[in-house]
Amino acid sequence: MLAYVIRRVLQSIFVLLMVGLVAFSMFRFVGDPVENLLGQERTQADIERVRDQLGLNDPFAVQYVKFLGNALQGNLGVSYRQGRPVSEIIAERAPATLELAGVSALFAVLFGVGLGVFTAIRRDGFMANFIMTTSLIGVSLPTFLIGILLIYIFAVELGWLPSFGRGETVKIGWWSTGFLTESGLKAIILPAITLGLYQMTLIMRLVRSEMLEVLRTDYIKFARARGLSTRAINFGHALKNTLVPVITVTGLQIGSIIAFAIITETVFQWPGVGLLFINAIQFVDIPVMAAYLMLISVMFVLINLIVDLLYFVIDPRLSADASTRGH
Amino acid sequence: ETLRWARAGDSLTLDPHSQNEGPTHALSQQIYEPLISPDMEAKPIPALATEWMVKEGNANVWVFKLREGVKFHGGEDFTAEDVVFSFNRAKMESSDMKELLVTIKEVRAVDDYTVEMETEGPNPILPNNLTNLFIMDKGWAEANDVTKPAEFDDGEETYAVRNANGTGAFMLESREPDTKTVLKANPDYWGKGQFPLEVTEIIYTPIQNAATRVAALLSGEVDLIQDVPVQDLDRVAGADGLKVGNAPQNRTIFFGINSGDADLENDNVEGKNPFADVRVRKAMNMAIDRDAIKQVVMRGQSAPTGVIMPPFVNGWTSELDAYPKADIEAAKALMMEAGYGDGFEVTMHCPNDRYINDEAICQAAVGMMGKIGITANLVAQTKANHFPLISGKKTDFYLLGWGVPTFDSEYVFNFLVHSTTDDRGSWNGSRFSNPEVDAMIQSLGSEVDLEKRNETIAKIWQVVQDEQIYLPIHNQVLNWGMKSNIDFPVQPEDQPHFKFMKFN
Amino acid sequence: MTTPLLSVRDLVIEFPTRHGPLTAVDGVSFDLAAGEVLGVVGESGAGKSLTGSAIIGLLDPPGHIASGEIYLKGERIDNLRAEDMRAIRGRRIGMVFQDPLTSLNPLYTIADQLIETIRTHLRLSEREARQRAIGLLDDVGIPAASRRIDDYPHQFSGGMRQRVVIALALAAEPELVIADEPTTALDVSVQAQIIDVLKEQCTQHGASVILITHDMGVIAETADRVAVMYSGRIAEIGPVREIIQNAKHPYTSGLMGSIPTLAQEEDRLVQIPGSMPRLSDIPPGCPFNPRCDKVFDKCRVQRPALIPVENRQVACWLYEEATTNEVAT
Amino acid sequence: MEAVSNFLASDLFYRFRKSPVAVIAFIVTALLVLSALFAPWIAPQNPFDPGSLNLMNGFSQPGVPNQFTGETFMLGTDDQGRDVFSTILYGLRISLFVGFSAVMFAMVLGSVLGLIAGYTGGRTDTIIMRIADIQLTFPAILVALLIFGIAKGITPPSYRNEVAIWVLILAIGLSDWVQFARVVRGATLVERNKEYVQAAKLIGRKPMAIMLKHILPNTLGPVLVIATISLALAIIAEATLSFLGVGAPPTQPSLGTLIRIGQGFLFSGEYWILLYPAVTLLALALSVNLLGDWLRDALNPKLK
Amino acid sequence: MSKTSTPAETPLLQVSNLTRIFDVSKPWLNRVVEREPKQFLRAVDNVSFEIRKGETLALVGESGSGKSTVAKMLVGLLDPSEGTILFDGQPMIMNSSERMMELRKRFQMIFQSPYASLNPRWKVADIIAEPMIVLGVEKDSAKIEARVDDLLGLVGLSAADGSKFPHEFSGGQRQRIAIARALSSSPEFIVCDEPTSALDVSVQAQILNLMRDLQDQLGLTYLFISHDLSVVRHMANRIGVLYLGALVEIADSKELFKAPQHPYTRMLLDAVPDLEMTGRQRKEVEGEIPNPINPPSGCTFHPRCPFANDRCKREVPLWTQTRTGVAACHGVEEGRIPSAEMA
């Protein structure tokens, strides 16, 4: 298992380097930051001076190496837009995104697994079929539209929930949380649903099909033949075995939850890193964009690592031959 | 009372000299004060200066009398020292305000409450340039090591980016950039009694997405929003407890056309530039149905115009402002005459996140061009991609908006009409270049005889109009949505000054 | 006559399909006495497993019992409510499946699975259940049972796993054990061990056994009686020894002849031409008639019922005269 | 002919007929695809020809004559005076084209890589699957945003509109190939150990021939299922991208662009600009999803 | 008769010291971290035998004894780690050279699973024709068609079956198709890896009969692999017994069953259920096959052998000539194994 973790970490480092390279080379095309930095009264000389200051006149390789070197020391540069260290901005914004992603993921997993199990057990029931069909509506409309519709219904027409922002937040150390205030809790409902809906549907359908598959296995049949109760079979035996493949997908999905937060955060003016990224794109704030992409990759890699380690917890077969996985 | 205020973008920094940009100034205006401040009609009124005049006997020197007894939020006294310090700071390399002060050679304190500014030559409109030039406390700046505006390669956040110590009616309570900024009323404000000062707390939240912003107002989560999408005005105005205020804005929207190059890169005509022919430009001008754009695209919220300056500007006349009625037949005839009866194809560039309904205006224009045979391929993109094309002279047909902070035509000419040189014509995407006109423009800077100066301005405008260098569309109208109990006029520069706000 | 432990009467199992129902098991009847071992042989698809699954009430939908009755000690069990049937499964009827690799849940230890089964059926504390589990493992021949009980299935070899499966099936001392091809997935040298354990354990616990297999050799060594199935029907049923040495039904004798043996050396094996018909086109009359070398007209039109011949029953018109009278009723 | 009658007699078709959901989904999909194909003949207006539009028709209500021009539009018009009905048909065309092409691209790329990875194994496999991992690290919309950025940087501005659609296809396709690669690789790993592959190796068949002639046809089932569901996803992805401003050009709007434009009119009462395109998109994505769902179940031998 | 051998000729196939080692080590990093050495599995260990033209040699052994590995090496699906294979005197070097393509025409293989051995997406006729086309036996498509029809007839199917797909056939019929495919390039030598173990007995009888008929008709040579001793006895002239990758005994078929020499051979025979009800007293088979990665020292069978002594634990036994053939057993060599004539 140790070897496995080491291998994953090495791979992750490789992935991060690649992401860094890809991200970095792409940003050169996103636009020219200098134009945005200077007001409309700037002169050509200003442009040259700033290009120089930002190192934009250096050869590409030099820029990348500099960037990597700094990134390794935890220095992600200074945001062009805000004039503040990117690491600080990210640290300030990350809690909002992480809380949103966390609640969405929780929502997606709880409802996804719950409904998945329900629709699998009641395979041919009316309710199950109804849920299966309607759940597809959630994935048949773009996220931004769902968000706007939710705002329209629940904020504008009904006035039940706030339409934007995080509500009141409380600082715990450097972490600002919205979980401790009523307005914070209310504010997270709509964005979390918007963001988690797609993943919920996906998890639900996956759980259902895996569960149906597992319910057909010999050991379930044997468990029935031993006279175990339906409960014990469905939840003790089938569900646990269903979880093994579900965990992978859920892991990947949590990663994309964080990425898709870009859209939800824009719609709900949720002050997280996704919104930061969108602003950064508009402003060609290269250090912020690079940092964001690296952050996403780190999260992804981390989540995947956790997912892989979860396997060891759930599936005893793996500790025996960890080596054969991942190949 | 607490005011919850939202607009599309946040201030980029609290450092008053780092960014010369609308939303940034809008926030700074509440905390810091300039010597001369625009009021809610954008007219200059005394702020930290009580009087100003050209020094007797020396046309090159302006004298400012400062307000006495003013204190910064930190309790420090406001004196001439602070003004000198602030101006010098704003003139530094890393300042974004320096272009407005290029003509100033020296700023000196005569006594504690008198300041003199010496310019290169006579500068009759200097005070107009100072309305966004905020005064910092010298002692505070030195103590916090913010004696110069932040450089991009510093790698660290300077203190002034997120802290502020001004003389304004509101003091900074807390700030989370892009999220929320809270201001409290300044209990020791010098203007007590002069201004309503009914707002005790301002909670400012940027909300980028237009629909969300409107939703926040409709659901009562905010009290005032700037940038109400034109299509939602009726809904806001019709909603219980809400109203819309509007005012003409200091910004003209127009199309630029590359008439200067010998051949165009973005067209399908080989070897020559169809835009070089003034008849083509005239035809294009005639093809544009400004009234339809106003009626449909802008929902009535625009002032169609025939010139690329808003009415506040020195040099504006109603004759210039008049625009032709759309006349497709006449335009087609002109095209035919110019030898483009079969039309041609060209790329049109357009921002999609800068001006009110910018993309829709371009789309409508594409249709109108289509009617006279010009096939315009529309490329709409974010401002970060759009503007470099213009200043890089890489686009031949583009949409641009221009505001005139100095309220003087010279500003327009310098940037849009003068040929491109090191210090002028940087936004002249039309490539129009005429040495005589250039000479006239240069003369404006030092002409003290206002009458003569205005004549020159009129002459230049005549050339601009005759040559049809640009295709003006309209002047934007500002719309603010707010609670109906708020008594607050819309400011033409889109800058709310909350000390003027009243509730009823 | 004492009531048999198990009595299957005219069991019909159907699968609904787009072309109407398919009859996979058609009128199977047999009795099983307490302590008896009944072997069920037949080719793949003959309906052996379905019969076994039907008895324990585990037919996979959409398969279902279309008609017929199943009695356990005289009590009808084929129409019980799901919950009542569950109480019988494991407690009164145990089952062993073919593949020990897949019969055990890989995510739980042997102890978990045994204790869960025991406590479902018997009122025992966790500790007592564990004690009993270790005892069961000991009985089925797992060395160092008390240590190995906390292992996971994958830590056992195939043969050991099948022993665990047997222990699980016997955990609540059922009266009847159905073993569906319990040795097919195992190595030759282990097969015999498993059959021995199964038989020994069932005898010890006094359980009757239905042993489903297509290996005649296993039946020969283990069963008291054998039922030969063909196309969802019983072709012949009777004492093992007699059927092997002197099969009456042409199918049975063909089957016996086609098995290569160690003892005698034949140049060619007896060959039954063709193959078992698909469920969708079972010929009218005797299902074996197209392959039968003794076929006559009646076989093609009328289906033979089981006819008692000596001390066994044969479903073949060849033996009709012998018992005409009894059959007529 | 024989193939058709075979299909009509097949279990697949039988199960299809027996599933009302599948039949309805199929009819809706077919209708939408056909109306997109024949849009130029069905649509009363060519909304992609700006010169033919009359701006004054803007914001006409469905079925109500326009106050200035007196023209009537069945589903109303948008802010440019475009007939919403025609625009939906044309937009559907773009959406379907982008969706189909993106899925085709992802399918071909993913299948080829998956086939090679699964069949060759070893180092090649490791490299391909690591690339897939990296790809997964970049969630779809990020990939698309970045590719869009690049394309913008390297294509001359005047060709942007022409390439915009292809860039969309590339962007969506690139973010989608991994699942094809994984599924094909998985299936290949299973198939390559099957004895029919060994029989082909035995007679000296070249790896390429074995991969293409023997293995590939046997992996098509799951690929087809993924392709269907990806199609719905790709159409939605295109819509999402257009919200972020990187979709189809506004003068040739896709369904997604229409929705992006229409959402701005949600509060102002011009519901039809949003509603009809959104309903069309919903109908399309939903029925394609349902078809994919049904196909997945129908092709899964274990799920009968 | 197929069973009468002609020993004078050169053998069709000569296998000497054939060995196959699989590297089953964990990845490098795991070995470093867990301080484990590389691990190798000797799936086939130093196996030598010959097959004469027209005879059937059978290999028996339990699962994992290396039967399939031998078979795959013979037909070139696996490369031997050591040892040589001579086919009709020529070394088999599996590349795509002209000579090898020629050689490939002369041997074929029939696989265990009639379900997995036919490509489900191909028509039966195409499946059967593939070897002909690829190996260049026949180029003319009409002739190919005719030959496919012939082959179908030869294995007891009808020509019309050629246009069907495999799933339309029963297991036995599929195995016939597989046989037809194997015969299509007119090979002399066919490796049969458990060709009937997935079939029912009555179908097995058909296939076994068919294979013997074909052998008589076409003069085929078989290597017949099975774990079922009764089937082997029925089919083979000579039998080799494999245990953990090594050949422990080779003998004439009749002799082997009459007088098995190696204790493992005896154990296998004992394990066969007795259909004849001879009342033969069976010895309980001891234990299970050890893990092939760490095989026992000396004679790998010693932990299960009732006759094992210290020497068996230490020394690897060498080939000894026995009454019936050869065997690798210290006990046999020392003559301390009681004879076990079968009835």
Ligand SMILES: Nc1ncnc2c1ncn2[C@@H]1O[C@H](COP(=O)(O)OP(=O)(O)OP(=O)(O)O)[C@@H](O)[C@H]1O
């Ligand atoms: N779900 C099903 N749908 C349709 N037919 C089925 C289904 N399950 C089983 N059958 C059919 O029922 C018949 C009997 O099946 P069963 O499993 O009882 O055979 P078996 O004698 O146990 O064979 P084997 O030796 O292969 O296990 C077979 O022909 C099979 O095809």
Ligand SMILES: Nc1ncnc2c1ncn2[C@@H]1O[C@H](COP(=O)(O)OP(=O)(O)OP(=O)(O)O)[C@@H](O)[C@H]1O
């Ligand atoms: N590719 C491989 N990599 C590693 N080990 C292998 C490989 N192929 C076979 N082995 C091992 O080699 C040994 C012999 O395998 P082989 O398949 O030849 O046995 P077999 O006698 O044919 O068994 P069966 O009766 O199950 O077919 C087994 O222990 C097997 O696990």
Ligand SMILES: [Mg+2]
């Ligand atoms: Mg069965």
Ligand SMILES: [Mg+2]
């Ligand atoms: Mg094998």
